[in-house]
Each structure stands twice: as C-alpha cells, then as structure tokens.
Amino acid sequence: MTEKAIEIINLVKKFGNFVAVDNISLTIYSGEIFGLLGPNGSGKTTTLLTIATVYKPTSGDVRVYGYSVVSDGDKVRKMVGIAFQEPKALGIDKPYDLLLWHAKVVGYSGEEARKVVKDVMEDLGLWEHRNKYFYQLSGGTRKKVEIAKVLIQKPKVAIFDEPTAQVDVVSKHYLWDKIKELKEEGSTIIIATNDMFEAERMCERIAIIYKGKVKAIGTIKELKDFVPLGDTIELELASYADQHVLDILSRFGKVRGLGNKVLIYVNRGEEVAIDIIDALRRSGVKIVRIMVKEPSLDDVFFYITGAKLKEEIS
Amino acid sequence: MEVSEVKKLWLTALRDLERFANNKYWLAAQIAMNLADIFIFALVFRGFIKRDIVPDYLQYMTPGAVALASFVAAFSIGREVGMEVRRELVDYLLVLPMKRTTLVFGRILSGMLRGLVYQVPFIVIAMILLSPPTIGKTPILIATSIILTTTMSSLAIAVSTISRDFNIQATFRALTHYLLFFFSNVFYTRKALELRFPQPLPDIINIMPISIAADIYRWCFNYYQSIDIWQKLLALAIWGAILTLIATTIYLRNLTKR
Ligand SMILES: Nc1ncnc2c1ncn2[C@@H]1O[C@H](COP(=O)(O)OP(=O)(O)OP(=O)(O)O)[C@@H](O)[C@H]1O
Ligand SMILES: [Mg+2]
Numbered sequence: 001m002t003e004k005a006i007e008i009i010n011l012v013k014k015f016g017n018f019v020a021v022d023n024i025s026l027t028i029y030s031g032e033i034f035g036l037l038g039p040n041g042s043g044k045t046t047t048l049l050t051i052a053t054v055y056k057p058t059s060g061d062v063r064v065y066g067y068s069v070v071s072d073g074d075k076v077r078k079m080v081g082i083a084f085q086e087p088k089a090l091g092i093d094k095p096y097d098l099l100l101w102h103a104k105v106v107g108y109s110g111e112e113a114r115k116v117v118k119d120v121m122e123d124l125g126l127w128e129h130r131n132k133y134f135y136q137l138s139g140g141t142r143k144k145v146e147i148a149k150v151l152i153q154k155p156k157v158a159i160f161d162e163p164t165a166q167v168d169v170v171s172k173h174y175l176w177d178k179i180k181e182l183k184e185e186g187s188t189i190i191i192a193t194n195d196m197f198e199a200e201r202m203c204e205r206i207a208i209i210y211k212g213k214v215k216a217i218g219t220i221k222e223l224k225d226f227v228p229l230g231d232t233i234e235l236e237l238a239s240y241a242d243q244h245v246l247d248i249l250s251r252f253g254k255v256r257g258l259g260n261k262v263l264i265y266v267n268r269g270e271e272v273a274i275d276i277i278d279a280l281r282r283s284g285v286k287i288v289r290i291m292v293k294e295p296s297l298d299d300v301f302f303y304i305t306g307a308k309l310k311e312e313i314s
Numbered sequence: 315m316e317v318s319e320v321k322k323l324w325l326t327a328l329r330d331l332e333r334f335a336n337n338k339y340w341l342a343a344q345i346a347m348n349l350a351d352i353f354i355f356a357l358v359f360r361g362f363i364k365r366d367i368v369p370d371y372l373q374y375m376t377p378g379a380v381a382l383a384s385f386v387a388a389f390s391i392g393r394e395v396g397m398e399v400r401r402e403l404v405d406y407l408l409v410l411p412m413k414r415t416t417l418v419f420g421r422i423l424s425g426m427l428r429g430l431v432y433q434v435p436f437i438v439i440a441m442i443l444l445s446p447p448t449i450g451k452t453p454i455l456i457a458t459s460i461i462l463t464t465t466m467s468s469l470a471i472a473v474s475t476i477s478r479d480f481n482i483q484a485t486f487r488a489l490t491h492y493l494l495f496f497f498s499n500v501f502y503t504r505k506a507l508e509l510r511f512p513q514p515l516p517d518i519i520n521i522m523p524i525s526i527a528a529d530i531y532r533w534c535f536n537y538y539q540s541i542d543i544w545q546k547l548l549a550l551a552i553w554g555a556i557l558t559l560i561a562t563t564i565y566l567r568n569l570t571k572r
Contacts, residue, residue, distance in 0.1 A: 049405065052409040054408045074413050074414075090333070093333070097332065105322055105411070
C-alpha cells in the first residue's frame, strides 16, 4: 500500500471571499478505503469535486496517480468516478436510460453495456424501477441510481459522497458490501460521510475535517488515541472503593468512585489496565471485573470539532 | 474499455435527442405550436404586404419559415444547458471521462440535431408549397441547415451559461432570440423593408444570418431563380465560424472557471 493514489497538496478553494477548503494536504494510498469525516459545510463535497475536476483549486493542487487536476484534467477524469451527494438527473430521465448512457460513455460496447447495467440494477434492487421517471423515485432509490453509476464504471478511484444518506438499514449494509467488493476489484475508495457508524465500518483511514481544515488523520485506532483521557477503565472491586484505593488509582488518570465501582479516564487503556491490576494486587485490593472502553468515534469527533467530550470528564 | 473521443461526442450529442424522444407528445405539440405561430404570423403579415411587391406571400415566407424553425429549435438547447448549469447537473457531465472540448461540441451538436429534426416538417411543407430542390441544390440545402443550426445552438448555449441566475439567463436568451427573429427578412422582402425602414437597417437585416439562410432556402426551393449562391453560402459560413468560435470559448470558460 505504498503507491499514492491521491495527493492533495496545500489545497485551497474559495468561493468569492469564503474559504471552503483551507489549505488541506493529505495522501490517499492505492487500494485503501479512505474516509472524509466532517460536519455539514466542512468542505467535504468541495474537496471531492475538486478531485473530480469540477472545481478548479484556488491554489494548491490535487494529483491523481501523479496527474494534476489543474493541468491534466483529461487524464484524471479517465481514472475517477463519483457518486454525487445530490443525484444528478432530470425529472424526466429514466434510470435505465441514464445508466445505459453512462455505461457507454465510460467505455462499454452496446452489448456489454446492457449486460452490466442489468446486472448492477438487479443487484441494487433497481430493476423494477428501470422505466420510471426520476421524479417518481424515492430519495433512497435515486441515491442508489447515483451509486450504480460508479459500480458500473469501476473507476480506479471511486468517490462516494455520503453514499448511504437516505438509504434504509438493509440497503445500507448491502451498499457497503458492494463498495467493499469494488475495493477488492482494485479500486481506491474515498467516502465522505458524517455518519460515524459508516466511517467506522467502512474506512481504513479517516481524515476529520472541520471548517475546511484537516483536524486529524489516521486509522480509527489512531484517532481514538487522539482524544486525551479518551479511554475509560471500569473497575468493579470486591469491596467499597475507599480513599486509599482512589489515591492509588489517581496515579493513572482522572478517577471517579461509585461505591465499589471506579471509573478511570486514561490514555492507551489496554496498557494502563495491566498496570492498574498489578498496583491493586500489590495493595491487596480484590478486583471482580475490569473493562476497557474506547472512546466512540462520536467522542473523537466531538473532541476534535471543539464540542464537549463526555459529560463525565468535566 | 476505451471508447474513442468521437464516439463520446456522438453519445453526448444524442443524449438530448433521446430525452426528446421520451417526450414525443410534448415534441409533437411543440412542433404544431411553432408551425401555427409562424403561419399565423405569415397570414397577418400577408395582409400588410402589397401584392405588387410580393406576388405570392406564402411562397416567399415558407422557406423563411424553414430557417426560422431550424433556428428556434436549435436555439432551444439553450434552455436545457442553462438548466443544467443552474441545477448543477452539469457537474455530472464535467466528471465524465471525456475532454472538455468533446463535451462542449457534444452539447452544441445536440442543438444542431434538434434543429435538423425540427426542420423536416417545414422542409416537407416547402417542397409542397413551392417545389423540391434539385439534386444539385440538395447538398447546399444540407450544408446551410448544418451551419445555421450549429451556429444558433452555440449562440444559445453561450448566452445561457453567462450566469447561473435564471432571470439573467432568460433575459439574455430572449433578447438574442427576438433580435434574430425580428431582424430578419423572413416575413418582409427586401423591397418591403426598404419602403418601411431607413438605410442602413434594410442592408443590415439582409446580412443577418437568418436572412442569409432564408435566402439560400428560397433559392433551394426555387423561389429565387438566380442569386449569388456562393457568396451567400460564404457569408453564412463566416457568420457560423465567428459565432461558433466565440460561443464555444464562452461556454468552455463558463464551464471551467469554477
Ligand atoms: N458553489 C458554491 N458557492 C459558494 N459557496 C459554496 C459553494 N459550494 C459550497 N459552498 C460553501 O462551502 C462550504 C463547504 O461546503 P461543502 O458542500 O463542501 O460541505 P460538506 O462538508 O460537503 O457539507 P455536507 O455534509 O452538508 O454535505 C459551505 O459553507 C458551503 O456553503
Ligand atoms: Mg457534502
């Protein structure tokens, strides 16, 4: 996983005086599923549309397998496919015609095109809707038509902008599987989302962006470690946790006693837990149960975007 | 899995026509309405125009109607392209694996095809009311139609993508449309124009692209026996080249300046 698929270099995108993307730099490697996580208006879509050559960078550049979106747009477009946040179709378009046309433009011959469109449409449960007008389709179905474009195209770099917003739970899991299959077939995947569950389930690495800036980047694990005192160790003792016990534990982190239960907020919980067990044993305190809880991605997100972490910490 | 750029151009051009085909009834109604419009105009103007200036007004007007219908249909692509820009549907076209110029010319060709499809009934009417073009005149008829519709399509697209604001789009489009519609010799002969308007207006009207195309069509359908056809064709081609060049530059710039 060392080949660079996407290299975003000091990317700035302004709309008038408004800075939508504020000097972002990051690298996405070939074959990974990369997540852009951020609240509404943080610049996810703007970044994706710049990669897909819709927007021109105000300054900086994006390279797709070495080709610049600024000077080599034609080559970039041959490698990139995108499912837009807002499905792009006219009300009078019909899904089948739309996808068949798409298949032909991205390189299938007539016969192949009909086959791949039918396969993908059946796969996503779209076949029964094939001849409806777009305006007759439900929001989730429209979204699936949009995603079908990329699944048909199988681009080297596949971009999904909030792929499962509006999609029901069962379809969500199915779409996630389909996107993973696309990765198995060799595509590099970028997903923009503000759904923590989706990010956690799908993405190998994530960049959290906020107000146009990258606030953190890494694997889910790394991001969780990013939150100071984000892990919670929950101890259940055989007896009441008196001041003596709490004193011992406060060496490891912030402590809160609740009868014979103690909560300790620490970094790197799994490692600290062992030290805690040692320390308590040496002092003759009996442990009934110990549990290490990671912060959720929500916590990470709250922490990074400046909102309050858990109310317990305050 | 690589398609040639030419095929992508055709796919882009035909996309609009396929959409049109999905709306057969709408299309039929449009054609009928436009036909009615033009011929109602003709009947009204016929009353104004003295018999000794134009012996058979319907015969004079019909080839002009071919030019007008081709222009109106090709120009109507501006509405679609304007909507694409307004509703950001154009984003989809912009990410497709094709060159920007392929996209631009594909859209222009869509307008051209609209014009060519639309003019067919008018050509049939002209053949009935006047007489069919000879074999020798047919290529000139086709060339004129292609140049005219391409020029008007690109003009409409350029005008419609100047702004993302619907009102500005519509205003510019209507302005260009009516300028071309009324500053033409479709309804008035040169003599009638000279009687009513001071120079240089009649001269200007006569070298407007719709007027030139109408004159060529009149020749094709044997209304005029002798005009300098090559000079007319050259003039139309020059109009076409200049307008299309300016229009494609504007459209390309409007598409990529974001
Ligand atoms: N074409 C545009 N013109 C002006 N401002 C824009 C334009 N597109 C986006 N913006 C602004 O840029 C900021 C980032 O928008 P963007 O769509 O990239 O956010 P996002 O992270 O995708 O949000 P969401 O989760 O709501 O989709 C927003 O404040 C938005 O209002
Ligand atoms: Mg977005």
